[in-house]
Amino acid sequence: MNLILASGSPRRRQLLTDLGLTYEIRLREVDESFPEHLRRAEIAEYLARHKAEAYRADLGADEVLLTADTIVCLGDDVLNKPADAAEARQMLTRLQGRAHQVYTGVCLLPGDGRAPVVFADETTVHFRTLSEEEIAFYVANYRPFDKAGAYGAQDWLGLVGIDRLEGSYFNVMGLPTHRVWAELQAFL
Template sequence: MRLILASNSPRRRQLLSDLGLAYEVRLKDVDESFPAHLQRAEVAEYLAAHKASAYRADLQADEVLLTADTIVCLDEQVLNKPEDDEDAVRMLTLLQSRAHDVYTGVCLLTGDGREVVFSDQTRVHFRVLSEAEIRHYVRQYRPLDKAGAYGAQDWIGLVAVTRLEGSYFNVMGLPVHRVWEELSKLAGDLLPG
């Protein structure tokens, strides 16, 4: 089996490489809107499965596709990728001094039609941040491609995250422990060792 990653995320690429997995990247533009009635983990799983459906017809019998989507939830509010710098500042202002949940939905789809969809959740605690710190982060690190307007592996993760409950890698965009577990069931010959 060959692994296909349908993601432009350098973090997801690095995490798969760190697992020792060989993969090919394939990209398509896929609409990332979701039905309003979905909540929290449902949104992340829906988006991952929706992305996978765009590749279904192109998969070969010996391929396994991996798609993922990460969202940040503050209470019941979903914070996806910010639209611009001011939206990023708004999101980070909401998150500072609060705990929030990060969900990453993952879809594994094989060329013969088998599909596994799952998600993982991590609770993230932020300390109080000044407006100057928030604006510095947005200006210097340009988090417009990140759910909730931040990357835990960036400067803001170093200075703002006080505690995590769950997987750090899930916050980075891929719950690698679950990916490994599900890939071993679905396509064990992909895994080293």
Template structure:
């Protein structure tokens, strides 16, 4: 099948490329609101499926769209992308010195109607950070497009993450091991990627 990545994230694009999966990009605006009663992994899965539904009418029979959404959760609070510097500062101040969970929901929707929705969880441990370190990160990395106001691959991830329980790539925005396994189960890996 022909893979379509419905994401503007350079990290997701790089991960699929590094996995050796050929794909094309297809983008459209989809709102990222979710029902208030959803919690943690449910939010990520809901958003991934919601995004995929927007692409369904235009999928060819031999296409499969990959959509994903990554959220950061501190206990039951969902920390989305910060609106401004003040919100980014508040989020990082809450996260510093604590563990939090990162969930990435993924939807694989094929043009023939088959659909798989799943999520992966990684627990991230941050060391304590000073206000100066938080300010430096925000000023130099501008993390306004990142859930929880940080990227694991950025300076803050290298300087602050002390331990991960789960997939590092999940924190970057795509649980690559699960994506590969689910594509394989659907028979949707490109011919040159069929290794078994």
């Protein structure tokens, strides 16, 4: 099977490359809204499956599509990608000094008619208390507007702000590589 990655995320691309996988990238715009009744992991799984469905008709029988979506939750509040610097600072202020959950939903959709494999992985992230200056520095210099929760674990803020993780670090980066690898074995 040929692996197709439907993601513009440079982190997901790097993680698949680091796994030693070859893949093709296909991109298209997909609405990322979700039903309000969904919570936490359900949202990530819904979004991953929803993205995959947008590609279904274009898949060849020898292809398997990988889509993913990462969300950050503080309680039941979903912290999506910030619209601007003010929203990024607000999100980071809410997260600092607390634990929150990161969920990455993944959908593996085979083009040969088999059922998709959909799952989510959860990681709890503990942030230390950050100063307003640290938050402002990070937002101004790293511009985390393409990241759920307004931060990247691999960026400066992750290096200085994350006290500890419970779960997969790579899940926080956007792809639970251990689960993806295991699930892909059925297709490749």
